[in-house]
Amino acid sequence: MRLQVALDVLDLPSALTLAGQVAEHVDILELGTPLVKSAGIAAVSAIKAAHPDKLVFVDLKTADAGELEAALAFEAGADLVTVMGAADDDTVRGAVAAGRKYGKQVVADMITVVEGRVARIREVSKLGVSFVEIHAGLDEQARPGYTIDTLLEDGRLAGVPFSIAGGIKIDTIGAVREAGATVAVAGGAIYNAADPGAAAKELKKRATA
Numbered sequence: 113m114r115l116q117v118a119l120d121v122l123d124l125p126s127a128l129t130l131a132g133q134v135a136e137h138v139d140i141l142e143l144g145t146p147l148v149k150s151a152g153i154a155a156v157s158a159i160k161a162a163h164p165d166k167l168v169f170v171d172l173k174t175a176d177a178g179e180l181e182a183a184l185a186f187e188a189g190a191d192l193v194t195v196m197g198a199a200d201d202d203t204v205r206g207a208v209a210a211g212r213k214y215g216k217q218v219v220a221d222m223i224t225v226v227e228g229r230v231a232r233i234r235e236v237s238k239l240g241v242s243f244v245e246i247h248a249g250l251d252e253q254a255r256p257g258y259t260i261d262t263l264l265e266d267g268r269l270a271g272v273p274f275s276i277a278g279g280i281k282i283d284t285i286g287a288v289r290e291a292g293a294t295v296a297v298a299g300g301a302i303y304n305a306a307d308p309g310a311a312a313k314e315l316k317k318r319a320t321a
């Protein structure tokens with residue numbers, strides 16, 4: 113299982129510093145949605161230039177104009193972009209069309225889809241995305257009683273390639289691997305750690321154990 117770090121910081125210098133601390137231990141560098149909104153699409157080119165050997169994932173969470181938005185990120189150097197799994201099918205198809213044009217990948221972010229999630233995962237997979245990200249966002253994670261277990265259960269049921277994002281920690285990444293995820297996305301467990309490099313190293317060890 114590959115490890116993706118979510119660079120959920122708010123400015124490019126901080127993102128470059130964090131990426132530099134963790135890159136050797138991760139497979140994919142993600143520009144988080146708040147970073148893209150704060151620093152702009154030019155941040156994609158800067159991260160790719162600093163780490164040309166890493167896949168760069170841009171978490172656009174596109175809700176409309178799929179082809180246009182995905183193309184912006186691909187032009188800037190993105191290898192993967194997200195489109196909302198909850199978006200209109202034509203928005204997903206548009207992002208997929210841009211992916212085909214640039215020879216890059218589109219991921220459907222299933223954030224906010226809770227009821228009927230497995231059915232929607234199967235639908236968007238047929239629209240041509242490379243895989244789905246089964247995702248509980250930061251607001252959902254903050255609710256009392258949140259666990260990652262329902263994400264993992266839906267991944268097992270869906271029968272398509274998937275990643276998991278939703279507060280993955282050192283003590284839960286093993287369960288993510290066992291559920292069959294192809295990618296584990298970790299943000300807070302890395303950027304909130306006293307030593308982000310050491311945290312990423314331990315997560316990678318458990319991701320591949």
Ligand SMILES: O=C([C@H](O)CO)[C@H](O)[C@H](O)COP(=O)(O)O
Pocket residue numbers: 118120144145146171223248249250277278279280297298299300301
């Ligand atoms: O996508 C994310 C979230 O919606 C904020 O943009 C996070 O990057 C993703 O959830 C991974 O971060 P953690 O949940 O902190 O591991």
